Amino acid sequence: MSSGPDIEETQTLQIPTRGRMERLVDHMKKDWQLYVLLLPTLIWLLVFLYKPMYGLQIAFKDYSIFRGVAASPWIGFEHFETLFNSEGFMRALRNTIAISFWSLLIGFPMPIFLALMFNEILHRKFKSTAQTIVYLPHFISSVIIAGIVITAFSPGAGIVNTVMGWFGLDPIYFLTKPEWFRPIFIGTTIWQEAGFQSIVFLAAIAGVSPTLYESAVVDGASRWQMMWKITIPSILPTIIIMLIIRIGNMLEVSFEMIILLYQPSTYETADVVNTFIYRQGLQNGQYDFAAAAGLFNAVVAFVLVIGANTIAKRFSRTSLW
């Protein structure tokens, strides 16, 4: 009997399917130049952000620098228990939340407000001068900014106390008073960053089609109405994205500025999680305990980003992913 063609083989048409990996390799071969460009960033991410994660395990270990990370014994959640029973950490957490909340509430709308104001300025020279003035603090070192603030609020020659003196008010040692720390800190960070942050919103405003405004002008809208009914809704997606990013960084309170401005007398309102970690980890050498606090901080930030993104996705069409 002659061996005829295999019926199964002839009747089944095999469509070659390519796996994800094969497609990726194809893409990489095709656009290898682009992947080469990506490489430095990937290496940076791996070396500085992913490799250090190996050290996170010390949050669950009784870490000793002499034994090293691997040889230090596991102790489970002991550091976390200590952390949550520590009055210092709970105070730092409360302060972080309070400072973040007020910074978000006052500091987040400020660049939007500035961008809207800049957008309304018609005089070009005045506009560029005003923009330069508000952008400038961003380029000044935090140390110098802190120096300016300390000098401005000093009870002796500080401008604030001098002006208060003109009105017959007694001088106040602002930077030693816990009740004054948060307003001064939040005001300083807004002054330093609001102008620069407004660039993002200005760019978003520049992207709004001019015909929307022209159409509104013909319809009879005033500049105020155009701002509320066209500009703000048009830049809302940018506002939402920036808000999500800001919420993700909520617990990352400007650590250097606090270190530069606070002192033991203001710890009560000024000490935040990051300064707590700094003191415990670097000053007291409790690396494992500080790592637990840092990990907690990161987990909360992660949850906040996911939460903000989910809410943004549900209530608007904009989200980070």
Added chain:
Amino acid sequence: MSGVKLQSIVKAYGAVQVVHGIDLEVQEKEFVVLVGPSGCGKSTTLRMVAGLEEISGGELTIDGKVMNRVAPKDRDVAMVFQNYALYPHLNVANNIAFGLKIRKESKQDIEDAVAEVGGILGLTEYLDRKPSDLSGGQRQRVAMGRAIVRRPKVFLFDEPLSNLDAKLRTQMRAEIKRLHKRLGVTSLYVTHDQVEAMTLADRIVVMNDGRIEQIGTPMELFLNPINSFVAGFLGAPPMNQIKATIAAGDTGPLAQFAGGELALAPLADLQNAVGREVIVGIRPEYAQIVTEPTAGSVSCNLDLVETLGSEALLHTTVGDDPFVIRTDTLDKMGVLDAVTGFTAQPDLIKVFDADTGMALAGQTRAA
């Protein structure tokens, strides 16, 4: 009377003048189309009427009132933009209602007006949708809805169909025409598309380089272009313009070309122009094909035949000048490749001065 009158309107940006003192009177309920090539000043003129551009000189009146310094909102005009200018964050109903809300009309009036306009434009089922969920044609309808809902005295259209594909453009063109018939609002429409101008306009204003070249009904302009620019701008394909010399014939003037001669209308101005170098204009549809050289025909070299179905375009050359003939295809398909020349009816041939491009006098043909 809600007409629009432009008297010696000038627009200048610093020392550069882009509109050079134009005069135009748009009658009440009239549909006037400004047409011309890019950069001719038609959109600038429209924007001056809307109040979006300051008028550098001259006087603009709407409904008999001088509007030069009147704010756009007080001119009682509505404008439809090329890119629709729809608010992406508002749904169709709110886009249409925008102008009424700005004018603080009552909620009930706004709802009624939106429902009525939605019905007129076939948008009722889309009122809750955002512009991003609509097709190009639907978006353009919303843009028109936003204009008509205010019941303005004048509609201004700035190339409203430019962003649509050819099929949709034809559809929307008819809708605009129907809408104008229904509402009877004075309309000023800007386009660079001469087909739009021909099909929509009661009168066409042909502009070039910041000046009005000619104003007239579509057929007036088509049949009696004042100069070679207008002749070349209106019509698709445009009027053929070839160099010729006027000669005296037995029965009247002749146009002599490289490949033959054509009899011209026996007009005094043409007879007086014997010996002059001129530009002869013949519309592609008025040239009749010949397959054998005959007296009174012009020889041409056939280059390409484009068959469009019911008709065909024959791309030929007369001497060095390109010459297009449009002919119907019924019973002629077999002979198209054998075309050797063309002839044309004398009164359908236009003669323009070779230097100025102006039509020689006396060639007017009733539309």
